[in-house]
Structures are given as C-alpha cells and as structure tokens.
Amino acid sequence: MTPSARIAATVALVAEVAAAPRRPADATANSFFRDRRYIGSGDRRAVAERGWGVLRQRLRLDWHLARLGLAPTPRLLVMAYLLLAEGWTVDGVLQAFPGGRFNAGPPDPGEMAAIQALAGRPLADPAMSDGPRLNLPDWALPGYRARFGDALPEAAAAMDQPAPLDLRANLLRTTREAAMESLAAEGISAEVMAYSPWGLRIPDRRPILASRTFTEGLVEIQDEGSQLIALLTGAMPGMRVADYCAGAAGKTLAVAAMMRNRGRITACDVSATRLEGAVKRLRRAGVDNAERHLLEPGDRWAKRRAGQFDRVLVDAPCTGAGTWRRNPDARLRTVQRDLDELITKQSAILDTAAGLVRPGGRLVYATCSVLPEEDSRQVDAFLSRHPAFEAVALRDAWAEIAPAQGATVTPPCEGPWLELAPHSHGTDGFFAAVLQRKA
Known part of the structure; x- marks a missing residue:
C-alpha cells in the first residue's frame, strides 16, 4: 500500500x-x-x-x-x-x-x-482540564486520584503508552528457559520478567500466534500482573480449585500448571462462548485436570458445592481501568453507570463465591482495575459482611507461596494487597486480595 x-x-x-x-x-x-x-x-x-x-x-x-x-x-x-x-x-x-x-x-x-x-x-494543551490533559475520562478521575495521589501524572502517562507483549511459559510442557530458547530459534527475542517466575516479555510486540512455540503450547499470552494473580492462589497438586469468573480460562491455565495437572480445577463463567473458546486453549496447553461449568440464572451449582473448594479465584468483571494502555478504547466505552453497576455485581459475585470455600481455604479477589471502588473498598465491604473471612497480608501470602514457585523473595508491593500499575511495576493495573475462611 x-x-x-x-x-x-x-x-x-x-x-x-x-x-x-x-x-x-x-x-x-x-x-x-x-x-x-x-x-x-x-x-x-x-x-x-x-x-x-x-x-x-x-x-x-x-x-x-x-x-x-x-x-x-x-x-x-x-x-x-x-x-x-x-x-x-x-x-x-x-x-x-x-x-x-x-x-x-x-x-x-x-x-x-x-x-x-x-x-x-x-x-496536551495547557488549557485542558485534568481529564483530557491526563487522558483519563472524568468519571474515573476521583478513583485514579485516590489510588495514586501525587503519582497520578506519572501513572496516567504510563497508562498512555502501548503495552508490551507478555507471555507465560507453560510448565506443563516446558521450562521458562527452554521456552525462551524456542522463541529465540524463531527469531523472537524475549526477556525474563521481574516478578513472575514463569514470565517472558517481548518488548516490541512481535507476532506470536503463528509461531511454533505458541502453537505447540509452550507459551500463553498473559500479562505479568495476571500471572501474579494466579500465583497468589497458592494452588498445589491435589487441591480442588474454582476459577469462578474464568472467561477464556487464561488464569485457569496458569493455575492448572501450578497444580501439575493433579487435583481438579473448575472454570466457571456466564458466557458459553467464552467457555467454548477455552477448550482449544486447554487442549493446546496439555491441561487435563480442568472442567467447565456454565453459570446460568437459577443455577444451583454453587449451593450444591458449598464448602468444597480449597481455593476460589474471583477475577471479577470490572471497568478494566488498569488495562487502558492495552485496550485504549475501553476508556471511551465505559461510563459512570457501568462502574456503579459493576460494583453491585462484584459484591454479589463475592457473596456467592465465598460459599464455595471450605474452612481454612482461601478466596482470592482480583480485578484489572486501579479504582478503589472496585478494589480495596470492595474487599472492606466484603469482610464487614462475612466475619468468617479474614484478610491475609500480601507479605505473608507471598512468603508462603513464592519459594515453591521460584518467585522473587520480596513481594512486588509493600501494602496489604497486590496493587500493580504500569508506571510502578511495568504490568497492567491489577488488584488482588487474599482472603481466608477461618477454620
């Protein structure tokens, strides 16, 4: 052309x-x-x-x-x-x-x-108001300010940049080192990630879907922050795990690899299309300990399986306000009404998913948002409604989980939750909290 x-x-x-x-x-x-x-x-x-x-x-x-x-x-x-x-x-x-x-x-x-x-x-004209000057929609500004404070300009500028291509080495089929060598043999240079023990980063967004490394299931496309959320489940071989908002099963794949295909993981979602799309990914990755369940109105699946799971992951539907560097159109498509509706939906999902957790088991709540309304405030509200659950500080959960997975000894964040952002961690914006049901 x-x-x-x-x-x-x-x-x-x-x-x-x-x-x-x-x-x-x-x-x-x-x-x-x-x-x-x-x-x-x-x-x-x-x-x-x-x-x-x-x-x-x-x-x-x-x-x-x-x-x-x-x-x-x-x-x-x-x-x-x-x-x-x-x-x-x-x-x-x-x-x-x-x-x-x-x-x-x-x-x-x-x-x-x-x-x-x-x-x-x-x-970025000096005459602009804060919204267009920072390239953030007005409805999201209060949440961004609450989350980042004085670092807001830096956080907004990083959200303005294109995202790299992040991959997760599939340990069911290879090692991270072998996956990196396989990519190099195809002329694709990758770097080891800072936090994820499985992660590889391709800075220049090379086409990957047609590569042999991808088609043979040696790697999956997954942002480093998303990988860390899977890591925080602490899933181990033999456990029963529910990925309650599984979508196309990206985190299901990572958790299955942590479990080494032993135990059982159930990928749940309200979309039959997304769950059907997961079939090919699961097969390519060599996952054989996963099953799928479609959540439908009037479904009694959660009640029948109350208290049966060691780990329940809720990667809740959210505004995606942490992924705007990757999905820039989302900041245009999402409005205040969407945020209000999602907060209510997240609360209801958490209440239902909590019933699946066995005594002593854990619920991991996560979003790809940086807005406190969807993140820390949602967790605080949940804990006030569910006294049978208590928060597990990030440093404690990390110290327990990281050594077995080969992750860095020091957690990525200093606070009680996993709170990631492009300007501070090089990942998409993510939030995760580990909540334990008292024995």
Whole structure:
C-alpha cells in the first residue's frame, strides 16, 4: 500500500470502530482486516498502530476539535492525530489526502480550516482540564486520584503508552528457559520478567500466534500482573480449585500448571462462548485436570458445592481501568453507570463465591482495575459482611507461596494487597486480595 492508501485504511478503521461504540475495538479490527485480506501484514500493522493511536488519544483529539466547534468525524480525527500526535505539517497532511483510487479525498473547506488551526499545537494543551490533559475520562478521575495521589501524572502517562507483549511459559510442557530458547530459534527475542517466575516479555510486540512455540503450547499470552494473580492462589497438586469468573480460562491455565495437572480445577463463567473458546486453549496447553461449568440464572451449582473448594479465584468483571494502555478504547466505552453497576455485581459475585470455600481455604479477589471502588473498598465491604473471612497480608501470602514457585523473595508491593500499575511495576493495573475462611 502507498502511504496515502494506509491513511485511507486508517480512516476506514476508525469509522468502523466509531460505528460500534460498545463493541471492543480489537473485535472490530479483527473483522475489518478479515474483510480486507488483500492488506499485507506490514500494511496491516501500520494501519492498526495508527488507528490504535487515534483511539489512545481520542479524549485529547475530541477536546481540540470541540474547541474549534467541530464534530469528531473519522477523517478529522485522523488528520488531528497526524498533526498533534505525530507532528505532521499541513503540507504533509494534504499529501496524505490526495483523492483518487484507494486514497482518501482531499480536505473540504471546514477540514482545511481545522488543519491550519491545529498545526503546531501541543497534543496536551495547557488549557485542558485534568481529564483530557491526563487522558483519563472524568468519571474515573476521583478513583485514579485516590489510588495514586501525587503519582497520578506519572501513572496516567504510563497508562498512555502501548503495552508490551507478555507471555507465560507453560510448565506443563516446558521450562521458562527452554521456552525462551524456542522463541529465540524463531527469531523472537524475549526477556525474563521481574516478578513472575514463569514470565517472558517481548518488548516490541512481535507476532506470536503463528509461531511454533505458541502453537505447540509452550507459551500463553498473559500479562505479568495476571500471572501474579494466579500465583497468589497458592494452588498445589491435589487441591480442588474454582476459577469462578474464568472467561477464556487464561488464569485457569496458569493455575492448572501450578497444580501439575493433579487435583481438579473448575472454570466457571456466564458466557458459553467464552467457555467454548477455552477448550482449544486447554487442549493446546496439555491441561487435563480442568472442567467447565456454565453459570446460568437459577443455577444451583454453587449451593450444591458449598464448602468444597480449597481455593476460589474471583477475577471479577470490572471497568478494566488498569488495562487502558492495552485496550485504549475501553476508556471511551465505559461510563459512570457501568462502574456503579459493576460494583453491585462484584459484591454479589463475592457473596456467592465465598460459599464455595471450605474452612481454612482461601478466596482470592482480583480485578484489572486501579479504582478503589472496585478494589480495596470492595474487599472492606466484603469482610464487614462475612466475619468468617479474614484478610491475609500480601507479605505473608507471598512468603508462603513464592519459594515453591521460584518467585522473587520480596513481594512486588509493600501494602496489604497486590496493587500493580504500569508506571510502578511495568504490568497492567491489577488488584488482588487474599482472603481466608477461618477454620
């Protein structure tokens, strides 16, 4: 593709994402490129990266366009991004919109006036309010401030950067060292992670799904923070474990490896599609001690299995406010009403999942959020409702679990909970609390 054809494809991708505002952008992008198989891998990567850049900076781009009294059309968003984020000149933008076959049409008079007004301006304008200046939605600002305090600008800036590609070596099939050698043999350089004893990081986001190392189940894609949540379960061979909000079973796979395929782990979810998607992953990873259960309205599964599990993991549905560097569109799709509804849902899930834990067993509550409303405050409320449970401080849980798994002796965080963030740990933003049912 020519450079201008790439720009035209970026405009088309931004338009399709905008047309489905409640659908995850990666799903829209997958459909977009599947319908355009003629776009080669290099062009696809360039179009996707620029499209994701527009999504990542959308709050700021909207502010600039609103200041000019303009609606954020896909064309204007891409033009503004080229000028404000990539530093293009007016002439450069005009050359990128030349018209003709496979190219985007030239700017109309309104677009031309916008291009001239935006040229040379800073992306993060000093006149911006805190939301667009920090690139955070207004509804999330109070929670971000409560979590990060004086470190908020640093935390927000890190959330603004693209995420690396994190992998977990599947110890059911290999070792971390052997997985790294296998990747290297395919020309993929990986680094050992700072905290996870199973983790490998590929800084430059190389394509991995077609690699032999991945297809043979030697590695799985999983952020380091997510790996640490699985680690905190302390699951051991012979245990009975429930992954109560399993989704596509990413943490189920990690926990099964900790259990060395001995014992039983049940992956539960309300989505049949997600659970069906887990089948292929479980098979590729060589997991044979897992079963799946679909949670449906009126389901009595939890009541029938009350008090039967040594470990219950609740990776609760949440705003995903800790993953916005990886899923920049989520900060646009999520609103205050979603947060309010999720807080209620998280509370109900915790109450149900708590009944599965045997005396002396543990419940691990986790989110991929950094908002206290979904994290520490949710745990405090749970403990006030359930006096049979007590919190296990992170340092105590880590000291008990880490040596057996080959993890670092010192836990990643100093506080009572696992609280991770891109600027402080290089991971996505995660929260986890270990709660023990009294014997």
